[in-house]
Amino acid sequence: MHTPSSAADHYELYYWPGIPGRGEFVRLVCEDAGVPYLDVARRPVEDGGGEQAVVRALESLPGLPAFAPPILRVGELVIAQTANICRFLGERHDLAPGTDGGRAEAMQLQLTVTDLVAEVHDTHHPIAVSQYYEDQKPAAKLRAAAFRDERLPKFLGYFERVLQRSGGPWLLGDACCHADLSVLQALLGLAYAFPRAFARASAATPKLLGLRDRVAARPRIAAYLASPRRQAFNEYGIFRHYPELDPA
Amino acid sequence: MHTPSSAADHYELYYWPGIPGRGEFVRLVCEDAGVPYLDVARRPVEDGGGEQAVVRALESLPGLPAFAPPILRVGELVIAQTANICRFLGERHDLAPGTDGGRAEAMQLQLTVTDLVAEVHDTHHPIAVSQYYEDQKPAAKLRAAAFRDERLPKFLGYFERVLQRSGGPWLLGDACCHADLSVLQALLGLAYAFPRAFARASAATPKLLGLRDRVAARPRIAAYLASPRRQAFNEYGIFRHYPELDPA
Numbered sequence: 001m002h003t004p005s006s007a008a009d010h011y012e013l014y015y016w017p018g019i020p021g022r023g024e025f026v027r028l029v030c031e032d033a034g035v036p037y038l039d040v041a042r043r044p045v046e047d048g049g050g051e052q053a054v055v056r057a058l059e060s061l062p063g064l065p066a067f068a069p070p071i072l073r074v075g076e077l078v079i080a081q082t083a084n085i086c087r088f089l090g091e092r093h094d095l096a097p098g099t100d101g102g103r104a105e106a107m108q109l110q111l112t113v114t115d116l117v118a119e120v121h122d123t124h125h126p127i128a129v130s131q132y133y134e135d136q137k138p139a140a141k142l143r144a145a146a147f148r149d150e151r152l153p154k155f156l157g158y159f160e161r162v163l164q165r166s167g168g169p170w171l172l173g174d175a176c177c178h179a180d181l182s183v184l185q186a187l188l189g190l191a192y193a194f195p196r197a198f199a200r201a202s203a204a205t206p207k208l209l210g211l212r213d214r215v216a217a218r219p220r221i222a223a224y225l226a227s228p229r230r231q232a233f234n235e236y237g238i239f240r241h242y243p244e245l246d247p248a
Numbered sequence: 249m250h251t252p253s254s255a256a257d258h259y260e261l262y263y264w265p266g267i268p269g270r271g272e273f274v275r276l277v278c279e280d281a282g283v284p285y286l287d288v289a290r291r292p293v294e295d296g297g298g299e300q301a302v303v304r305a306l307e308s309l310p311g312l313p314a315f316a317p318p319i320l321r322v323g324e325l326v327i328a329q330t331a332n333i334c335r336f337l338g339e340r341h342d343l344a345p346g347t348d349g350g351r352a353e354a355m356q357l358q359l360t361v362t363d364l365v366a367e368v369h370d371t372h373h374p375i376a377v378s379q380y381y382e383d384q385k386p387a388a389k390l391r392a393a394a395f396r397d398e399r400l401p402k403f404l405g406y407f408e409r410v411l412q413r414s415g416g417p418w419l420l421g422d423a424c425c426h427a428d429l430s431v432l433q434a435l436l437g438l439a440y441a442f443p444r445a446f447a448r449a450s451a452a453t454p455k456l457l458g459l460r461d462r463v464a465a466r467p468r469i470a471a472y473l474a475s476p477r478r479q480a481f482n483e484y485g486i487f488r489h490y491p492e493l494d495p496a
């Protein structure tokens with residue numbers, strides 16, 4: 001899926017190499033849609049990849065400047081913001097409803113995943129993104145406790161309620177959309193970062209766990225997850241496993 | 249602007265009364281567009297208003313459940329997420345570009361305002377939304393310092409760069425979009441919450457201050473800001489002025 005086959009579908013993704021991070025939400029849309037994309041920074045440095053590719057994209061891509069990666073380039077168009085890119089790709093590749101109202105519903109769900117992801121990030125960086133986790137550990141323990149006890153059950157319960165209301169099998173009913181794909185990534189990340197708290201909270205959300213399994217079983221997603229393109233979670237990304245933040 | 253004039257434009261906004269909060273970004277789009285909207289929770293309790301109106305909306309509006317307010321109801325459609333509502337209204341009322349790419353650019357800017365607003369919120373609530381500010385003050389001082397010194401200049405500098413790139417007078421060039429309106433609210437909120445830090449950081453972003461003044465001078469926005477519909481910032485909302493978080 002790395003080699004673009006036509007100019008119309010020539011997508012270039014710019015995201016930090018070495019972590020799945022927010023770039024992964026974009027990758028999942030491309031993978032499920034079966035559209036080729038060039039994951040620029042994951043190429044060897046000598047081929048224009050590496051972190052420098054992202055830094056260069058932030059500084060000097062034409063078009064609208066981006067505040068942060070991921071950045072998607074499609075010809076002359078350069079767009080950023082994870083949820084925004086997921087929606088844009090979803091609407092182009094049959095992973096979004098066809099009406100303005102339906103598209104707003106899908107985006108509402110996508111942005112609720114965005115909020116959840118931001119809160120996960122802040123469990124290990126509650127004070128400053130510029131400081132190491134080790135330097136903000138006391139606050140991280142407090143924030144992580146509030147996340148585990150209050151926010152995680154609330155987010156999971158919300159998506160469970162969405163599935164109850166729609167009747168499934170997907171968040172919005174009959175058709176899978178970009179937000180379903182992002183929910184998979186969020187749930188896998190939560191299970192990695194907070195295995196104990198996630199097991200506790202998700203025991204009350206069987207429909208959501210069913211959705212997770214359903215998305216993971218989609219043929220192109222299953223193939224992707226088993227491929228070398230899929231990167232493992234680690235302690236440099238958003239979903240980090242620090243045992244002290246997930247006590248028994 | 250509170251009384252809907254036709255079924256097609258019958259917008260109902262549900263947001264916590266007593267604070268401008270995230271609801272204000274939605275109000276600004278309606279006000280600039282000149283479309284009527286019913287600000288449900290600001291009606292008297294005996295007419296169905298008050299906080300209970302928001303609680304009821306979260307629990308029992310038909311359609312897709314919302315994780316949090318603001319919520320917009322348009323007939324059968326119920327959508328949430330501030331940026332999503334702003335985009336939806338902007339596209340309906342000539343406050344968004346006409347192409348998919350242009351709309352994604354406007355949404356990218358809108359979502360960058362969303363990120364900024366979330367970071368402002370976390371300066372006074374770095375640990376838990378469920379706890380009082382007074383109970384998380386030590387962490388708030390640390391987080392606010394990082395926000396003032398690193399994040400605030402970065403966000404303001406970003407929007408300055410967008411204006412340099414577009415050439416103005418609006419973020420995307422010739423036409424005002426929903427994101428321009430939201431930038432006004434963000435800048436007014438920052439000046440309220442962090443008068444000292446905002447004065448320091450914005451000294452380097454003259455184009456952005458020009459945009460602020462230009463949006464505030466739009467006839468319907470100017471009329472709105474001078475009207476009793478406009479609510480003052482206070483220490484119950486997102487933009488709070490705590491002098492200890494904005495030292496000299």
